[in-house]
Amino acid sequence: MQYLETFRLIEAIARAGSIRKAAEDSNITASALNRRLARFEAEFGSQIFERLPRGVRLNPAGELVLQHYRAQRSDLGRVQSQVADLSGERRGHVAIACSQALLPFFLPQQIATYRNAHPGVTFAVNVRDREQAEAELSSFRSDLALVFEPMVLVDFAVLHAIPQPVCALFARDHPLAGRSELRLRDCLDHPHIAPAQKYGVRGLLDMAAKRVGRKVSPVVETESFELIRYYVMHERAVGFQIPIGLSSEKDTGLVFRPISGRDMSPGNLLLGQMRGRVLSVATSRFADQVALALAKMSDG
């Protein structure tokens, strides 16, 4: 849309921190950009950037303007999606913020299924930890969030929730593989590899360990869930993850078992959107599909 150009440029200025840098990024001259900004501020009735010696910075009014722009752009997307829906074909774009655990199996399959039915819909998948996920929704950078144990929940409206027990994973020939019930203390007695503290799985582990007077002391601590899965195949170590990120195929040599409910209660995997926002048709239908898949999974 042509008429949103000025807002887009304003956003670029805010991001770059200076008119000249933003002008370069946007492939126009600083002069033109400066004038657009000046004209906008005149029409708007107030400055939206404070001028610093080394550049510019959004003032509170500018923050409001930018937020307005993002909301408006999002709503325009919703309108276009609904219009496309009127003519039968479904078009649109869905931006998802999700935890790492959704990457290997769940999301690829869900997206492929949806795109098979509606090839006109495109996707963006943004991997975010549970703290960033809500900010991602608030700033309209993502339409949906699918995260394990998110943190604040003020702008986050829950669409669907399923419990996910923390699972221990290890190689097939690991001593723990024979146990019928897996206790937390047994896992902690072995060398273990755990996610960094910002992740929900780790938070649940730390809490549960503290309750039984133990501590999680991983031999490897990482931000990569993928690394954890591969590492336990190389050292006789115990890893921790939630089942949605793990394959139930038997031929991988990887085994996973939920940790006994006596030691730790399951966390929640939440599907959510920004509170109060109207989603586009494409996004809304995709959310329905995901919710249904999650429900089936926790039933079956």
Next chain:
Amino acid sequence: MQYLETFRLIEAIARAGSIRKAAEDSNITASALNRRLARFEAEFGSQIFERLPRGVRLNPAGELVLQHYRAQRSDLGRVQSQVADLSGERRGHVAIACSQALLPFFLPQQIATYRNAHPGVTFAVNVRDREQAEAELSSFRSDLALVFEPMVLVDFAVLHAIPQPVCALFARDHPLAGRSELRLRDCLDHPHIAPAQKYGVRGLLDMAAKRVGRKVSPVVETESFELIRYYVMHERAVGFQIPIGLSSEKDTGLVFRPISGRDMSPGNLLLGQMRGRVLSVATSRFADQVALALAKMSDG
């Protein structure tokens, strides 16, 4: 705002029903307007008007676009109001849809009080019956509604409610003026003047009369509450209204008394806004003031 011009023109076309008429109204040539529309439709990706032999008409996509524009314009107003509030002075505009009963005393006083504190805020008062009031909010033509017994309540979010008993009014020397408790049947036995059926007072009267096996058969039926107040001074007749539209001054020669609660329960006067909408600072503060005044009134 310059960039909303195209939307404004689109709204003008929708209102006029033809490009040429809208062009005249907007003081540009039909050619220019035609091109703007064509350009917009091209950018938007879909026609928003269906072309008829005698003009154009919005199609469903156009309805969505126009609704988007109105929401966006309203939100921009909110942003500007908040920005003005940042700099200390409060500016803005408040559009109110209200029942007739609010016109003589309540609203003028409330608006004057608010404008005394904040002269930068302007007002629009749209008199609407209870059926139109909600549509008025949904289409962003009004920010607040203050109506007696509104009808549907799907887009209407109630901010405050006070009960208002239906009152009978008559001249000071009317036979009923001496009664301590006023029964509905006494009123109906006298010649009476009543509002038209679309008004809440009349709805309550009809219901109450039906319950006691009577009928409201007014000698004069009118849409004007003002006429009712003046008419009872000329014929020994009984009028009906809610107290908020009546003066408690003794020197007018007009007397009013609530009809006994045994015959009819009070209706509700509701202050509301469109559901889910964020109001501007000016509107929000004015709503607070009105709610407070209503609360005081029903206490005192």
Next chain:
DNA sequence: CCGATCCGGTGCATTATCTGCACCGGTCGT
């Protein structure tokens, strides 16, 4: 049945608006 009328759409010259270039004054880091 047919002309008058109104409609949306289009080619072309004009006008308004925006952009790019060169340059100014000021601040910060070295």
Next chain:
DNA sequence: ACGACCGGTGCAGATAATGCACCGGATCGG
């Protein structure tokens, strides 16, 4: 003190919007 950036501005050229005249088609009135 000097160079590197920064935001802002005057001026000329580029770009986009507008107005005018006109077309083809549909409707309405007689």
